[in-house]
Amino acid sequence: MMAGTQTHETDPQDLDLPTYDDVCVAHERIAPWIHRTPVLTCQTFDDMSGAQLLFKCENFQKAGAFKVRGATNAVFSLDDETAANGVATHSSGNHALSLSRAAQCRGIRCQVVMPHSAPKAKMEAVRGYGGEITTCEPSLSDRERTLEGIVEQTGAHFVHPYNDPRVIAGQGTCARELLEQVGELDALVAPIGGGGMISGSALTCSTIAPRTKIYAAEPAQADDAYRSFHAGHIIPDDAPDTIADGLRVSLRPYTWHFVSHYVTDVLLASEDEIIDAMRLVWKRMKIIIEPSCAVPLAVILKNKELFAGQRVGVILTGGNVDLDNLPWMPRR
Amino acid sequence: MMAGTQTHETDPQDLDLPTYDDVCVAHERIAPWIHRTPVLTCQTFDDMSGAQLLFKCENFQKAGAFKVRGATNAVFSLDDETAANGVATHSSGNHALSLSRAAQCRGIRCQVVMPHSAPKAKMEAVRGYGGEITTCEPSLSDRERTLEGIVEQTGAHFVHPYNDPRVIAGQGTCARELLEQVGELDALVAPIGGGGMISGSALTCSTIAPRTKIYAAEPAQADDAYRSFHAGHIIPDDAPDTIADGLRVSLRPYTWHFVSHYVTDVLLASEDEIIDAMRLVWKRMKIIIEPSCAVPLAVILKNKELFAGQRVGVILTGGNVDLDNLPWMPRR
Known part of the structure; x- marks a missing residue:
């Protein structure tokens, strides 16, 4: 499919x-x-x-x-043990901002994979909400590979932007x-x-x-x-x-x-x-x-x-x- | 003074x-x-x-x-006889828009003296509310002289933007x-x-x-x-x-x-x-x-x-x- x-x-x-x-x-x-x-x-x-x-x-x-609704629901529905390892996602847009803010509200880490070509203003906004950025090549495959590496290393919980x-x-x-x-x-x-x-x-x-x-x-x-x-x-x-x-x-x-x-x-x-x-x-x-x-x-x-x-x-x-x-x- | x-x-x-x-x-x-x-x-x-x-x-x-508040109050406080001759003002800004709209709501004429240098968009907006524009030189004295001419000719009631x-x-x-x-x-x-x-x-x-x-x-x-x-x-x-x-x-x-x-x-x-x-x-x-x-x-x-x-x-x-x-x- x-x-x-x-x-x-x-x-x-x-x-x-x-x-x-x-x-x-x-x-x-x-x-x-x-x-x-x-x-x-x-x-x-x-x-x-x-x-x-x-x-x-x-x-x-x-x-x-609106993305802050879904991201906040995901972050605050985690049990304490899972939350302790933080959350992670790949996004160059509003989901990255929203997940970073939700994690900041809960007091946990948020790691965001963003293509190095993403607008500087977006990156600054993510950092403004305490999100930690790892840059990658601007392709879906490199995004996902980079994210998988972070998840493996830190145990962060992946929150997909919509699926x-x-x-x-x-x-x-x-x-x-x-x-x-x-x-x-x-x-x-x-x-x-x-x-x-x-x-x-x-x-x-x-x-x-x-x-x-x-x-x-x-x-x-x-x-x-x-x-x-x-x-x-x-x-x-x-x-x-x-x-x-x-x-x-x-x-x-x-x-x-x-x-x-x-x-x-x-x-x-x-x-x-x-x-x-x-x-x-x-x-x-x-x-x-x-x-x-x-x-x-x-x-x-x-x-x-x-x-x-x-x-x-x-x-x-x-x-x-x-x-x-x-x-x-x-x-x- | x-x-x-x-x-x-x-x-x-x-x-x-x-x-x-x-x-x-x-x-x-x-x-x-x-x-x-x-x-x-x-x-x-x-x-x-x-x-x-x-x-x-x-x-x-x-x-x-906010100017629509004062302009509307002025227009709707006129007696029918005065209102019949319409209203007039000189303004290149929000008072011109607001008075035109108020006059349109009451169904009377509104004549606006604007300097010919006023932005085209503002003139279009005044006309969009049914205001009639007379252009003048961009000086206070010419504005006032032009307005006085209109008032004399039409009997329109002058509504000052704030005084x-x-x-x-x-x-x-x-x-x-x-x-x-x-x-x-x-x-x-x-x-x-x-x-x-x-x-x-x-x-x-x-x-x-x-x-x-x-x-x-x-x-x-x-x-x-x-x-x-x-x-x-x-x-x-x-x-x-x-x-x-x-x-x-x-x-x-x-x-x-x-x-x-x-x-x-x-x-x-x-x-x-x-x-x-x-x-x-x-x-x-x-x-x-x-x-x-x-x-x-x-x-x-x-x-x-x-x-x-x-x-x-x-x-x-x-x-x-x-x-x-x-x-x-x-x-x-």
């Missing part, structure tokens, strides 16, 4: 799927460490879309992204909060990369709001979820090129389970549509969102007929951008 | 000062047309300042700035909301340009929260309020040069009354301090604020001893920036 070079695979029968009870436990567990983020509305976007859009602002979340039931249950707390805050929704739209947020949202909605349709929003230039969804099996994409840097990863067995069972459709947006939507949110809502986070609004404005007249939840997933290198600035 | 070239002056004895009752009437009057903006906090800034900072987010306000009791009462609704939202404050810090927001804040706090100290935050490169405060009379500055484009105007009799009676101190920030504070807010709070709006945080971080251990309200006044021309971008 998966490309042979990828490790840590799980046979579908062996999946230890999270349940909505796990979401509820996660919510209690992480509540002291995260923000209950606000929900904002914007008349301009309601007028443009013909829908009522309710934006769940995870860009205001601790560490600047992990604890992480998915943690991300599911976001949709739970949104439903508490705004009531019933006709649809919920979130970006899809590896599928952690979509999986958590699907887990929550399928249990407490089964009428709510789940739409995954994906960059057309990283459309592996779209292709997988239509093929009926995972089609990984090794090196997608999109400005939505949080969405360059592919589905894995845990997230594929939720995508294949609960997602109504995967909708695509071009690079220009993503940048336009990001800029529109900055201009009209006066909030900072990162490119990955703009994909849902881009697909809503492109598929108005799907959402017209409906109450639509939109997960604004994160706000970590390089202010010196914005998509509309001349390329340096 | 004022430079002879300035018109529309009022003898101090003749001031028809607004009262807190006017603030309460304004609050009822404008409620259907404005947002009750949220209050945000930020652990990073609390840690940096040693104070508890409560940010009142008028950058999320309709038209992107107007209805505008000051409208701005006073912001501090009232903040106090309702967060309870008692030791201090409140807002930017000062012409002094409309500071005057409204002083009017409200001196009545319902007299223990709350009012600090005015001003760019060092446009320090006419600072110099006036220490001299005991208005010292206008005709052409201050600061990145805080909303704060290039000088005090007038109505706002001088409140500044001279109720402000504890005027604190200054350099251009670099303003830009650093603006960027920090973008980076840490993930919200868009304009340069003028960053001055309060800049002076708080510079004068920590004044605020340490206190509950401090901070008015984030506006979020209208040119995304293609940010202060940290290379000059074009």
Whole structure:
């Protein structure tokens, strides 16, 4: 099912799927460490879309992204003995920040494998949360080899960015909060990369709001979820090129389970549509969102007929951008 | 008292000062047309300042700035006969946007005199709210002469950006909301340009929260309020040069009354301090604020001893920036 070079695979029968009870436990567990983020509305976007859009602002979340939910749930669900050896992951993005912060909150080590080409600002942010960085070559195989070495040497516990039931249950707390805050929704739209947020949202909605349709929003230039969804099996994409840097990863067995069972459709947006939507949110809502986070609004404005007249939840997933290198600035 | 070239002056004895009752009437009057903006906090800034900072987010306000409060109060307090001739003002900034929007809400004309050098984006925004623009030379005298011509010709009612009791009462609704939202404050810090927001804040706090100290935050490169405060009379500055484009105007009799009676101190920030504070807010709070709006945080971080251990309200006044021309971008 998966490309042979990828490790840590799980046979579908062996999946230890999270349940909505796990979401509820996660919510209690992480509540002291995260923000209950606000929900904002914007008349301009309601007028443009013909829908009522309710934006769940995870860009205001601790560490600047929803990923802190899943990472914190994973770290605080470890028993003391396991936790004593610390945690580890490979990521150049928000999961690295989030796991470092969660480990700092628990007072344990966090080791992060990052490609030496990762932005300096990201590395500084990881170090700011006490994360220890080991650099590697910018290839998946070298990342995983380097991580395995660290795990072997230190006994650190590996927390995958999304192919992990604890992480998915943690991300599911976001949709739970949104439903508490705004009531019933006709649809919920979130970006899809590896599928952690979509999986958590699907887990929550399928249990407490089964009428709510789940739409995954994906960059057309990283459309592996779209292709997988239509093929009926995972089609990984090794090196997608999109400005939505949080969405360059592919589905894995845990997230594929939720995508294949609960997602109504995967909708695509071009690079220009993503940048336009990001800029529109900055201009009209006066909030900072990162490119990955703009994909849902881009697909809503492109598929108005799907959402017209409906109450639509939109997960604004994160706000970590390089202010010196914005998509509309001349390329340096 | 004022430079002879300035018109529309009022003898101090003749001031028809607004009262807190006017603030309460304004609050009822404008409620259907404005947002009750949220209050945000930020652990990073609390840690940096040693104070508890409560940010009142008028950058999320309709038209992107607090000025919509005063403009809407002025427009909706007109009797039908006066309103029928429309309103007019001269402004190249947020007051022009706000008055245009208020007039649009009431269904009357709004004529705005803007220097032909005003940013195209601002002109488009005024037109987007139905405002009619007459361009003039970029000098105060030509602005006022052009405005007088329009008023004479059309009978439009002039609404000054700040030297107007209805505008000051409208701005006073912001501090009232903040106090309702967060309870008692030791201090409140807002930017000062012409002094409309500071005057409204002083009017409200001196009545319902007299223990709350009012600090005015001003760019060092446009320090006419600072110099006036220490001299005991208005010292206008005709052409201050600061990145805080909303704060290039000088005090007038109505706002001088409140500044001279109720402000504890005027604190200054350099251009670099303003830009650093603006960027920090973008980076840490993930919200868009304009340069003028960053001055309060800049002076708080510079004068920590004044605020340490206190509950401090901070008015984030506006979020209208040119995304293609940010202060940290290379000059074009």
